[in-house]
Amino acid sequence: MAAISVQLSGVEHPFWKDLPHTDICQVMCNDVLHGLHKAFNDHTAKWCRNIVGDYQIDKRFRRLPKQHGFRHFSSGISKISQWSGREWKDLERNFLPVIYGVVKSDIIQAVRAELGFIFTAQWKHLSEGDLQRLSEFDQIYDIHREAFVRDGGCQVKRGEDNWAIPKKHSRKHYADNIRWAGATNNYNTQISECYHIDMVKWAFEHTNRKEYLAQMILWLTRQDKIQQRSLYFHWIDNDWLSYNQM
Numbered sequence: 001m002a003a004i005s006v007q008l009s010g011v012e013h014p015f016w017k018d019l020p021h022t023d024i025c026q027v028m029c030n031d032v033l034h035g036l037h038k039a040f041n042d043h044t045a046k047w048c049r050n051i052v053g054d055y056q057i058d059k060r061f062r063r064l065p066k067q068h069g070f071r072h073f074s075s076g077i078s079k080i081s082q083w084s085g086r087e088w089k090d091l092e093r094n095f096l097p098v099i100y101g102v103v104k105s106d107i108i109q110a111v112r113a114e115l116g117f118i119f120t121a122q123w124k125h126l127s128e129g130d131l132q133r134l135s136e137f138d139q140i141y142d143i144h145r146e147a148f149v150r151d152g153g154c155q156v157k158r159g160e161d162n163w164a165i166p167k168k169h170s171r172k173h174y175a176d177n178i179r180w181a182g183a184t185n186n187y188n189t190q191i192s193e194c195y196h197i198d199m200v201k202w203a204f205e206h207t208n209r210k211e212y213l214a215q216m217i218l219w220l221t222r223q224d225k226i227q228q229r230s231l232y233f234h235w236i237d238n239d240w241l242s243y244n245q246m
Contacts, residue, residue, distance in 0.1 A: 029187040037088035039167035047153030054078035113140035
């Protein structure tokens with residue numbers, strides 16, 4: 001199928017194709033948490049690790065001075081299998097000085113451009129000049145990205161577009177997204193991601209790990225009923241103020 005040939009999902013006739021006044025590119029906004037933070041860790045950081053080696057990267061992260069409020073990767077980063085959004089951000093804050101001196105200058109420029117894009121895209125107020133700067137960061141990255149292939153960071157697949165990475169390509173549309181929908185914090189999934197702890201992780205911990213979905217739903221239902229009962233008691237006691245301060 002034509003869609004599969006360009007690494008799409010294979011849906012040839014999506015439901016929105018003939019809807020009037022509909023531009024799907026304006027409906028689906030870019031996501032900073034997965035489209036920028038996770039993409040940096042999955043691609044650029046991984047390619048740099050392939051070039052430098054996990055031992056050298058871990059050693060440099062361990063030697064960084066501790067900073068209050070930020071994670072110190074005292075065991076390095078190569079053994080981390082489950083990353084949080086905050087850890088992705090702490091990785092980005094320290095990554096450029098960690099690789100300085102052990103990779104070539106064009107890789108430094110590519111990483112610096114991508115980090116500049118990530119940090120700028122998260123600003124709460126952006127002017128046209130800032131949006132133009134996003135495009136410039138992306139252009140600088142495109143100029144130097146072949147250095148990752150040259151130095152063995154990522155493998156080249158013959159006959160394929162090695163840069164057909166959706167999360168990398170989506171950066172070219174961030175400026176338009178911001179013009180249409182405002183600053184990226186308006187539609188960042190990090191806002192709702194925190195509910196995974198309350199609605200998924202805690203619920204899973206109260207199961208026996210067997211056929212856990214039904215148990216999770218039951219636990220969440222009970223928690224909701226307990227909360228509603230507490231609300232009712234505060235209402236009949238006219239004690240709303242103390243409840244809202246809990």
